[in-house]
Amino acid sequence: MTRDDLLSELYDKTLVGNGPDVLTLTRQGLSDGLGPEALLYEALIPALEEVGARFERGDFFVPEMLIAGKAMAGALDILRPLLAETGAQTIGKVVMGTVKGDVHDIGKNLVNIMFEGAGFEVIDLGVQVSPEKFVNAVIEHKPDILGFSAFLTTTMPMFKANMNALTKAGLRDEVIIMVGGAPVTQEYADVVGADGYAADASAAVVKAKELLRRRRALANA
Numbered sequence: 592m593t594r595d596d597l598l599s600e601l602y603d604k605t606l607v608g609n610g611p612d613v614l615t616l617t618r619q620g621l622s623d624g625l626g627p628e629a630l631l632y633e634a635l636i637p638a639l640e641e642v643g644a645r646f647e648r649g650d651f652f653v654p655e656m657l658i659a660g661k662a663m664a665g666a667l668d669i670l671r672p673l674l675a676e677t678g679a680q681t682i683g684k685v686v687m688g689t690v691k692g693d694v695h696d697i698g699k700n701l702v703n704i705m706f707e708g709a710g711f712e713v714i715d716l717g718v719q720v721s722p723e724k725f726v727n728a729v730i731e732h733k734p735d736i737l738g739f740s741a742f743l744t745t746t747m748p749m750f751k752a753n754m755n756a757l758t759k760a761g762l763r764d765e766v767i768i769m770v771g772g773a774p775v776t777q778e779y780a781d782v783v784g785a786d787g788y789a790a791d792a793s794a795a796v797v798k799a800k801e802l803l804r805r806r807r808a809l810a811n812a
């Protein structure tokens with residue numbers, strides 16, 4: 592199978608949520624020498640974008656989204672150690688979670704993998720994380736960065752609720768706050784008063800390093 596055939600097959604099998612074939616093709620792609628990034632950005636993620644587009648058009652329903660999401664998650668399990676391969680020392684601590692009311696976690700998990708790959712220690716609080724749980728995690732883990740993911744327009748307002756809870760607990764200025772997720776924009780991040788926003792996992796790492804550098808420079812000034 593050529594490189595393009597494999598990527599196209601992986602895209603098709605992810606789109607229809609064929610988990611076993613997605614696993615086989617992911618393994619085959621790696622043994623054929625395709626990098627994990629190629630499998631991710633040229634097949635798996637575009638397939639999920641198409642799933643979303645079909646859902647919006649009414650051609651796909653929740654079960655189709657669910658099986659496609661599961662197929663993608665299986666591939667991510669294989670790619671995780673390769674994407675997160677790093678000899679680097681820990682450069683900072685990140686606490687991440689998907690906000691209350693929201694069960695999407697593939698995007699958050701990918702951000703976590705990239706953070707780990709860049710040398711961050713990541714504490715993942717999972718999905719449907721309440722403001723209280725975020726507050727308690729900041730007290731317990733004292734992270735450099737706190738990340739909120741939201742994937743629904745209806746759950747994005749939880750960013751503000753989380754920020755309010757942190758402010759009330761006197762912790763807002765103790766931590767850098769980053770936000771992201773499919774419907775989130777820089778403008779929305781500014782409105783809720785987050786310190787940083789990124790559109791994808793790679794950009795999240797770049798932004799996190801930049802914010803951390805700035806904060807450490809200020810602390811040492």
Ligand code: B1M
Nearest residue numbers: 643660693694695696697698738743744771772773791792
């Ligand atoms: Co849902 N879903 N879903 N879904 N789903 C979306 C998000 C949707 C856009 C589909 C669509 O209509 N086009 C739509 C939201 C519309 C909106 O609000 N604007 C939607 C909907 C409506 C719903 C339900 C309400 C459907 C229903 O029940 N009627 C329901 C909600 C359930 C709930 O949460 N309460 C629902 C359910 C589900 C499933 C459970 C079936 C499944 C989730 C499985 C899982 O995550 N374990 C699912 C899926 C798979 C999707 C789509 C198809 C794929 C999401 C995904 O994994 N993308 C999605 C369509 C789409 O996104 N186009 C959709 C791939 C992933 C790598 O990208 O998630 O964007 P993404 O993550 C990126 C960036 O956002 C960024 O980096 C990530 C990696 O590059 N990022 C950050 C993420 N977090 C970040 C944090 C940062 C920085 C960057 O800093 C802290």
